[in-house]
Amino acid sequence: MQGFPPNPEKRVMLPDSNFFSFPNLRWSVCHMRELLPTASIERAVAGYSPLTYSLVEGIDEVAFTPMHAKTAMSWQESLAENYTDGLLILHQGHIVYESYRGCLDAHTKHAAMSMTKSVTGLIAEILIAQGKLDEFAIVKDIVPELTRSAFGDATVRQVMDMTTSLAYSENYADPKADIWQYSAAANPLPKPLDYTGPVGYFEYLQTVKKAGVHGDAFGYKTVNTDALGWILSRVTGKKFNVLVSELLWQPLGMEMSADITVDGLGIPFAGGGLSATLRDLGRLGLAIANDGTVNGVQVIPKRAIDSIRLGGSKAAFAKAGYKTMPNGSYRSMWWHFHNEHGAFAARGVHGQTIYIDPTAKMIIVRFASHPVASNSVIDPTSLPAYEAIARFLMNRE
């Protein structure tokens, strides 16, 4: 949207113009709080922790071969190919590459989409490390309201690793998929007069039924993360956005407060509602790569990071059939590639990632607004590119 007011053909409005479809998506990803009610994830009032620069020449020219391709592509070409809005590379603690495109600049927040889940998973790991949450506890013992739902007899760990067995479809291509009832419940807009379904994330979660045995297979279903969000709020007595502020945004010295969308009851969307700046997600990736330290100070318990780094069950993950991650796993809402460098990542639809390569001491943060939601379409020109950059940076050492 441009102009005061924007021209009719440039308008992005809720919900009639499909604000989350391409090309509207390219604008909406930078303006979520102007489209939806949000809560604030406050940075520290006192100030922030500056990042240092040590820019490296030649990254744009680094070549790689996309999956299943015969001809090489340059890093720079891959950015356009993937509708990149922002790209940050940190190596050995310094920013070596930073690029803003599309609607983004250094102080604009971009929708993190399902990278939000990895933040939620990290909060859970921190509370476990602090002794405030028991990963082996049964969910109904923490949130009795979930007793009769599929989550009731799952362990917290199963929810964290999405190995619950849920009669729930997140297939966006199916108009009868459960995700649409979930969206209707979560939508902060007033309900239609004839609406009789659940209101808000938490009421919906109580309706999710069990499909089989928990713990057997990975099933990527956002409701797990919102159930986890409820668990985290219940054990701490704090709203999710306040938890993220107190446990991450303030201690990590974030440059800008972040936003998170809320349902009609003001409950933050732990499964996907975060918007943050590129550099602040760089700070998050850097702190994780540095075992929870910021400038040598331990601000996230090392145990929380160690637990995420364990990775999840490859056998459980294999059952989900992710073709671009044939050797992968999922733990604490982080994706593990189990490649030579032990890389793992936060990932969100339309191309969002925080890619952490512990061997190369490299973090790549990407915001994007690819027309296609599924990362399976984006990975072929992304994952090989990240590995090529890691090799390039290591060879310079």
Added chain:
Amino acid sequence: MQGFPPNPEKRVMLPDSNFFSFPNLRWSVCHMRELLPTASIERAVAGYSPLTYSLVEGIDEVAFTPMHAKTAMSWQESLAENYTDGLLILHQGHIVYESYRGCLDAHTKHAAMSMTKSVTGLIAEILIAQGKLDEFAIVKDIVPELTRSAFGDATVRQVMDMTTSLAYSENYADPKADIWQYSAAANPLPKPLDYTGPVGYFEYLQTVKKAGVHGDAFGYKTVNTDALGWILSRVTGKKFNVLVSELLWQPLGMEMSADITVDGLGIPFAGGGLSATLRDLGRLGLAIANDGTVNGVQVIPKRAIDSIRLGGSKAAFAKAGYKTMPNGSYRSMWWHFHNEHGAFAARGVHGQTIYIDPTAKMIIVRFASHPVASNSVIDPTSLPAYEAIARFLMNRE
């Protein structure tokens, strides 16, 4: 709203539960961004300007006689009487009194309501002082889209002082008042399927018709402020929230970014959408009282402050018949009492104020959620109280 999720009887939702009616109002005023889409008015990333404390004993016991009353009331009693959520008093540059009640604390933002107008008026004065806006210009020459509206042949100054003559009723008690069509246009929620009216603030403004001669009488109508907001964006090419950030929030060293509600097109509500912290509005009042300086540095042009301080036409104001301000005037969206101390104020429904007493070098900022919107009900226990505090503080010098 309390709990995860809040109990049904404690829920405040849009719009079925009337979130801006008492008692829901008492919660909503602190949670506007969780109820409505908003844009951010960013503080400076680098840091903020601390306020200094020199707390004064005995303020709570200061007695005053409310208008038309026979018995005295204490300052402390007046706070409860007026459903005060936050109260800050600055004297000679220091905080001498600070109190948080209701839903408010030091880092929570409260709806400023029509105090937003005074911020808009100040932005206009700054742009005039910078030579970017001509107060004598005719509106249609700046915003041609307004040519056929009532604003078309008004001067910028007439819009700033609300002496335009508009066929527009802002009587909230009348269900047929124009304010309701304005609200329908401005509402960011999707329009009903059978809605054929204007969309957003700017489309609505183009429909406002002239009632008589401009410049003759003061008429308090919010549409003037939104027309001014359009003018400000047009002459600068910047969104209103960006202007407020660049001209006030960053240079004044605000402690926290502020929020402003937007319409369905992302246009900020210059007439009433601001939410800010108590102390940050204290910083604004202090800078104005100090002729535009912060810690001795001129951050607002002195000419802008001087212009506001001139006050408006008492004759034009008298025609509006404000019983609690019999000697008042309105200029650049600031209310002038023309009392012995030359006090002037930003004011908003339900009891919001930034009250500046230049003689006593005193600023009072109040956030409130009084059940009654009109300040005419709240002034009798407020204005005499402010004058009593000013005398108390001056007597201590």
